[in-house]
Amino acid sequence: MKARRTLAGLTGLIVVGLGLTACGADESGSGGAGSSLDVLVQANSIYPEQQRKWFSDVSAKFAADTGVTVRFETFASPNDELTKIQTSVLSGQGPDIYSLGTTFTPTAYATGAFVELTADDWAKIGGRDKFLPATLGISGPEQGKEVGVPFASRPFVMAYNKELLASAGIDKPADSWDGLREQAKRLTTGGRYGLAVAYADSFDPWKFIWAMDVQAGNPLVTGGTLRLDDPTTLAAYRSYLGWLATDKVVDPAAVGWKNAQAIAAFAAGKAAFLPMVSATSKVTLDASAVAGKYAYAIMPTVPPGASAVAASGRPATSILSGDNLVVAKYSKNKDNALKLIKLLTDPEMQGTYYKTFGELPTNTEAAGALSGDPALAALVESSSKAVGTPFSGAWSQIQLALVNVVVQSIPTLSAGRIDEAKLRSLLAEAQKTGQAALDKAK
Structure with a gap:
């Protein structure tokens, strides 16, 4: 109830249509074969066909590794993004994982409806050390109170x-x-x-x-x-x-x-x-x-x-820009959600994502592989001079x-x-x- 009151206060809106189905969470919570994860991401209007193929490739790889199906859904605008967060939090059901723009991470944190990552959670993802330090700058209000796992870096x-x-x-x-x-x-x-x-x-x-x-x-x-x-x-x-x-x-x-x-x-x-x-x-x-x-x-x-x-x-x-992955507290498949986040932030997948969409890696090893590209020098400089937007819900x-x-x-x-x-x-x-x-x- 606290999360619901918080989000309602943040947005000043009342959601009356809560027809969103709990299409992501595995009802048994077993995380075994036949279970599924729902992931919400921004629709890529520049590379829509490549995004659809990436969805398919990720789902196939994760199913082969774990027996779990990944189903992606998209939002088209910031209003759509905010509405989706609000609706899911109020109804207590929806995507297991959200890929949120960094500027929306404070709103997600303020709801209290997303998993605050413990040391054990970070270990399951591969550790905080696998990420470039700057990309962790808007994962939460401070270290130890973080909900966002850096997925893509997007300095302007x-x-x-x-x-x-x-x-x-x-x-x-x-x-x-x-x-x-x-x-x-x-x-x-x-x-x-x-x-x-x-x-x-x-x-x-x-x-x-x-x-x-x-x-x-x-x-x-x-x-x-x-x-x-x-x-x-x-x-x-x-x-x-x-x-x-x-x-x-x-x-x-x-x-x-x-x-x-x-x-x-x-x-x-x-x-x-x-x-x-x-x-x-x-x-x-x-x-x-x-x-x-x-x-x-x-x-x-x-x-x-x-x-x-x-x-x-x-x-x-630039703003401190990119995408963070957050896990909903209502998810009945947290362990598999963390496994998927580990996959998406490991060097191989980060490198593939960069080659496909041009999104810079947050993974230290994957980012290091690009350090010799002179075309990216301005992006590296911009990232070093980026300023974070206020961490406010x-x-x-x-x-x-x-x-x-x-x-x-x-x-x-x-x-x-x-x-x-x-x-x-x-x-x-x-x-x-x-x-x-x-x-x-x-």
């Missing part, structure tokens, strides 16, 4: 077209957001744009706003106080939305783009820069028209309107509120302008919603 960087920059006399990407905007203006010509940005993506927009705020000295959450009404947040939205509305350095069609479409535009040579992208793009780009013509760089660390990182700011290149709601500001701005953005009054109103509403979530999470 910016891809750029080396040939286009060279033809414009630009040596390297700017280290400030204002400088990047000016470079993008020089590179917007002849039907080609300076930037490829996915304004309609459910996951990307808030990360730009967060990074610019942190660089400007506003971490968004200070103690129990939300600061979306800070001038730095308004400036961040003006900059981000302005790339399309006022600077005209983004294809107008980008108001409807998801991440995959932004990557496709860059891959076709239709944009010079592709900011807020991870190593997952490498698989696509290496098989595209820009193969051999692109490189990665860390994103700007100087906030809009400034020439240096604020004295109270941090040069954040309210963060998922704040994240959704940040995205909603962009969603609600799309109509005026489509018309090629920013409605200042509406933007301020949307930020005020996001502040109210986010602060209420923080208050309930206390």
